[in-house]
Amino acid sequence: MYFCSMIEDKNQKKTSLEELGEFGLIEHLTKSFESKQESTLKAIGDDAAVLDLKDKKTILSTDLLIEGVHFDLSYMPLKHLGYKAIMVNLSDIYAMNAIPTQITVSVAVSNRFPLEALEELYAGIELATKTYNVDLVGGDTTSSKTGLLISVTAVGVANEADITYRNGAKPNDLLVVTGDIGGAYMGLQVLEREKEVYKVNPNSQPDLEPYSYIIERQLKPEARKDIVELLEKLEVKPTSMIDISDGLSSEVLHLCKQSQVGCDLYEDKIPLDPTVISSCEEFGIDSTLVALSGGEDYELLFTVDQEDFDKIKGNPNLTVIGHMTDKSLGANMVTRSGSKIGLTAQGWNSFGA
Template sequence: MIEDKNQQRTQLSDLGEFGLIDHLTKNFKISHKSTVKSIGDDAAVLDFKNKKIVVTTDLLVEGVHFDLSYMPLKHLGYKAAIVNLSDVYAMNAKATQITVSIAVSNRFPLEALEDLYAGIETAAKIYNIDVVGGDTTSSTTGLLISVTAIGEIESNNEVYRDGAKSNDLLVVTGDLGAAYMGLQVLEREKEVYKVNPNSQPDLEGYSYIIERQLKPEARKDIIKLLKDLEVKPSSMIDISDGLSSEIMHLCKQSKVGCDLYEEKIPLDPQVISTCEEFNIDSTTVALNGGEDYELLFTISQDDYSKIKANPNFTVIGYMKEEQAGIHLVTRADTKIPIKAQGWKNFNA
């Protein structure tokens, strides 16, 4: 919301495609033995010896997944990496490489793309991944980022969505709904700015929920923690679309039902207070908000003692027979069926 009219601008057409890729990726270091050949050939070459590899891909579209009026490009680059790494961790795997493709219109100068790549580089450093390839092209309108993440997994360590059993405990990491409420605050400030461009955004008291929206983290730490605790989940998924959607994926693919306890859903105090301020139900936000990038998994009740004392984990329900259905057990002890949300992106 703050525009610097004097910023340096280098036209992308001055560099050419190959000059641009070279320029943007010149600082990227390789740190994995499995990366045999990186950026600069027709393809990257990876050598995983006897390990299995996992591959996942996500597309982020301007105007659908992000709004550059409050999303700094550096954060966007970071987030584009994170959302894919989160999918790798949700397989109980170690993330090792990513490829990054961008389509970008002429309105972006080189300096904007440098910011974007600086965010990708930061994520690569923090999460210890190699950037091994990509594609850079022009678009007729906005910015679009496609990231593919690759990871490795020891045999028999992979955790799918289809392994949950009746009576397994449903566990979530961290807390839910903060990214969505952060977005609500940012959208509100954008509207204020539109009316009065001289206003300064008032974001005090919202730092946690705004950071969860603008600079989310993927739960690499949880994969290590589960290993240390000797817990192998029976099923696992990351929370990108919202708790209810992810529970439905686990239930559908595992052919089980579920009781989710409203009172157990972990919420940060800032989420609760912001929900009150916006007059939104916090349970609805946790169920449908999305973009939390926490991990949702099921474990055998035998493993409960291993996780119960750990502040990273909250048991929020348990799995049932398929015919029991999928329900939210409310604080008033009534049962409400959890249903699929429409696909909001296509209803716009």
């Protein structure tokens, strides 16, 4: 881990983007990308990409990441940023129970970024495309007066019968979450703390080994491709699904609102990694609050019919954390003491102060 980005490395070779121009820059950054999807007929190099998706339904998702709002380059390596930018979008495709196939990437950069910085960014993007078997088929580059902006659009495919929306949950459906929750937020807390220490003493070298799991959850999250494949293997079709980007409580409320149901979420069932628990104790933060409101975990939250319980029980990737109820009962968390409190959306808000 380091607390000064490569764009400020005085010994780093810096090639001005003006030397290449827009089209030369795109060609340079994408020359090593290879198309592997049969549906990619034409990728980069023309006015538009050409895709042949045949009889599948097309899924689209897009996200915009802005320096100073969504990421801090003082501790976010550019290669990690490129990788994470793709994960953010692929997670949305998986949340539809679909398979991502192509992406487009557009970037706006200020003149403080040399070519070598963008090469690092695109190295992360390329690693993500290879790991998740998606093709980069287009994008745009332009200048910016406010730092770095990244816009990614993901294309996915699915059979119509397999697509899962947010509005299909029914009373008595089980509420299920993948993986564990809260790690990304606590990783951010550690990074922010060490950033402040670095400002005071630039020579200090933090020992981040005890926090490696939660820091990776923040800097290099993984989209849950494996869950879509697992559910297909188990012959389980979720009744509703969403990815956890804004905090568990916000996502539960989205499912409740879209499906017109209530829910009982059990506090003692929320899966927490031991590192999350210990770091919450260290920072004096309630671990349940972190799980409910932290965000950026990019796990999947979904509902299944109770008849599918035997298919998913005991699976280490899946945890049943509650069940859906009648809309009139509202969305509640059942605390460890057995009392019920109403769930509120306190997750990430792009337009918050």
